[in-house]
Amino acid sequence: MPKVGMEPVRRLALVDAAITEIGSRGSLDVTVTQIARRAGVSSALAHHYFGSKENILTAAMRRILSMLGDDLRAAQKGKETAIERLHAIVAASFSERNFRPDVIAAWLAFYVSAQTSGDARRLLKVYHARLRSNLIHELRPLIGARAVREAETIAALIDGFYIRQALRAGSPDGRAAIAATSGYIDRLVAQG
Amino acid sequence: MPKVGMEPVRRLALVDAAITEIGSRGSLDVTVTQIARRAGVSSALAHHYFGSKENILTAAMRRILSMLGDDLRAAQKGKETAIERLHAIVAASFSERNFRPDVIAAWLAFYVSAQTSGDARRLLKVYHARLRSNLIHELRPLIGARAVREAETIAALIDGFYIRQALRAGSPDGRAAIAATSGYIDRLVAQG
DNA sequence: TTTTTGATTGACGCGTCAGTCAATAAAAAA
DNA sequence: TTTTTTATTGACTGACGCGTCAATCAAAAA
Numbered sequence: 176m177p178k179v180g181m182e183p184v185r186r187l188a189l190v191d192a193a194i195t196e197i198g199s200r201g202s203l204d205v206t207v208t209q210i211a212r213r214a215g216v217s218s219a220l221a222h223h224y225f226g227s228k229e230n231i232l233t234a235a236m237r238r239i240l241s242m243l244g245d246d247l248r249a250a251q252k253g254k255e256t257a258i259e260r261l262h263a264i265v266a267a268s269f270s271e272r273n274f275r276p277d278v279i280a281a282w283l284a285f286y287v288s289a290q291t292s293g294d295a296r297r298l299l300k301v302y303h304a305r306l307r308s309n310l311i312h313e314l315r316p317l318i319g320a321r322a323v324r325e326a327e328t329i330a331a332l333i334d335g336f337y338i339r340q341a342l343r344a345g346s347p348d349g350r351a352a353i354a355a356t357s358g359y360i361d362r363l364v365a366q367g
Numbered sequence: 368m369p370k371v372g373m374e375p376v377r378r379l380a381l382v383d384a385a386i387t388e389i390g391s392r393g394s395l396d397v398t399v400t401q402i403a404r405r406a407g408v409s410s411a412l413a414h415h416y417f418g419s420k421e422n423i424l425t426a427a428m429r430r431i432l433s434m435l436g437d438d439l440r441a442a443q444k445g446k447e448t449a450i451e452r453l454h455a456i457v458a459a460s461f462s463e464r465n466f467r468p469d470v471i472a473a474w475l476a477f478y479v480s481a482q483t484s485g486d487a488r489r490l491l492k493v494y495h496a497r498l499r500s501n502l503i504h505e506l507r508p509l510i511g512a513r514a515v516r517e518a519e520t521i522a523a524l525i526d527g528f529y530i531r532q533a534l535r536a537g538s539p540d541g542r543a544a545i546a547a548t549s550g551y552i553d554r555l556v557a558q559g
Numbered sequence: 560t561t562t563t564t565g566a567t568t569g570a571c572g573c574g575t576c577a578g579t580c581a582a583t584a585a586a587a588a589a
Numbered sequence: 590t591t592t593t594t595t596a597t598t599g600a601c602t603g604a605c606g607c608g609t610c611a612a613t614c615a616a617a618a619a
Contacts, residue, residue: 179616181566201482204396206606217568222608280482287479289534290393290472299534327531328524328547335527339519342481342491355520362554371586373596398576409598414578 182224186234188214189221193235198277203232203284233294236285240302243273247309257313258364264309265356268333269349274340276347283341306330317364325363332356374416378426380406381413385427390469395424395476425486428477432494435465439501449505450556456501457548460525461541466532468539475533498522509556517555524548 192214196205207228211218225231250267254260267273289295307326314322336352384406388397399420403410417423442459446452459465481488499518506514528544 179565185566202479207608208606216566218607219568219570219609220566223567226608228607283482284479286530286533287394287476290475296534303531303534324543324547327543328551331527331531331544331547332520332524333527334530335523335525338478338526338530339495339523341478342488342495351516351519352523355516355523359520359551362558366554371595377596399578400576408596410577411579411598411600412596415597418578420577 185214185216185220186224189216189224189231190234190238193231194239194281195277197232197235197281197284198275198279201280201284203288207231229292229294232288233292233298235281236295236298239278239281239285240298243268243302244305246270246273247306251309257316258360261310261313261360262357264306264313265333265353265360269336269347269352269356271349274337274347274349274352276340279337279341279347283338303330306333314363329356329360332359377406377408377412378416381408381416381423382426382430385423386431386473387469389424389427389473389476390467390471393472393476395480399423421484421486424480425484425490427473428480428487428490431470431473431477432490435460435494436497438462438465439498443501449508450552453502453505453552454549456498456505457525457545457552461528461539461544461548463541466529466539466541466544468532471529471533471539475530495522498525506555521548521552524551 189210193205193210196210196213197203200209206218207221208218210231211221214221221231225234246267247264250263250270251260254263285295285299289299307330310326310329311322314325318325333352333356336356340347340352381402385397385402388402388405389395392401398410399413400410402423403413406413413423417426438459439456442455442462443452446455477487477491481491499522502518502521503514506517510517525544525548528548532539532544
């Protein structure tokens with residue numbers, strides 16, 4: 176079976192396997208062997224390509240956040256008004272692709288690892304900064320100086336719905352989260 | 368030094384040490400030896416009293432949540448109106464005693480362990496249920512049927528500020544969180 | 560065909576950690 | 590005083606996980 180050009184294939188498979196494994200175990204306490212098995216390779220190969228377990232986990236995190244980033248960008252495209260773009264940000268945050276049990280569990284686990292790992296911390300901060308700057312940019316023309324503080328609150332609301340979903344049993348209810356968050360924004364704007 | 372009646376003293380010291388250790392490491396990945404050393408005893412003694420590491424961690428979690436519960440109850444006492452009690456709930460949630468880096472880190476870590484451990488999950492659900500029922504009870508006379516949905520949103524807001532604080536560097540800014548959350552409630556009530 | 564290069568893994572060393580156990584020491588009870 | 594009970598720990602073990610390494614295998618290049 177040894178064919179040339181396997182590296183990118185294996186890397187992707189391992190990262191995907193890591194996300195799934197973290198999601199299914201609900202914790203970063205996954206072994207390289209578990210990840211490798213799920214990806215259909217040996218643990219030695221995982222080390223061969225990634226060097227260390229931490230590198231695998233960081234790559235998984237990067238992938239989750241970049242998926243979210245892509246969605247955010249895509250959702251805002253074509254929207255004409257600021258309020259539409261705000262709604263698009265909220266919708267993307269709770270879209271079927273991102274607001275999923277395994278992704279939520281992984282995302283939560285990364286929050287914890289950000290307490291220790293510099294890489295994880297940096298990546299999460301980038302995501303925070305981008306979300307924040309997006310929100311402020313759209314809010315400013317609508318509510319002026321209050322945009323900064325309100326962006327923080329909206330972000331907290333989004334993160335809050337994420338973490339609470341992590342504790343729920345059933346499949347995520349993105350619509351309720353969207354309704355609440357968008358509702359908050361609408362009331363904000365209506366009041367000026 | 369062996370004196371009788373050490374058990375409750377040791378238990379308390381070990382649980383406190385566990386909270387501090389988790390907070391300082393920012394993760395549940397703490398060893399029994401670390402906890403025991405911080406409490407000034409051997410790891411064997413920790414096992415002697417608690418039987419297992421998981422029991423220590425669960426006890427630590429129970430303690431954090433019961434501290435929060437006490438504060439919540441105390442804060443509501445003496446308040447006459449529903450809106451005052453709502454503000455008291457928010458203030459207690461972000462009080463100096465609870466909204467502290469090590470407690471926040473431990474709390475976050477417990478959220479993760481709730482994905483795996485039945486005990487942790489159960490404890491967190493109790494906290495959620497109590498907060499939810501408190502909020503609904505006070506909101507109902509003010510906004511009627513919308514109370515249920517809004518209680519969920521307020522809870523998400525609180526949890527969201529917690530998790531976002533976990534990523535920040537400096538010491539927690541409880542006032543800002545209180546201002547935002549209480550502000551949300553005020554606007555809610557003002558609109559009827 | 561021979562050589563090189565990339566893919567792949569089984570086996571293993573090294574460290575860590577949870578939990579056990581037997582032994583010691585001192586207080587309390589008999 | 591002798592016996593029992595409680596507190597306490599050093600030493601140990603069995604399991605587990607990361608990361609390494611030498612070896613194998615097949616495709617590609619020479």
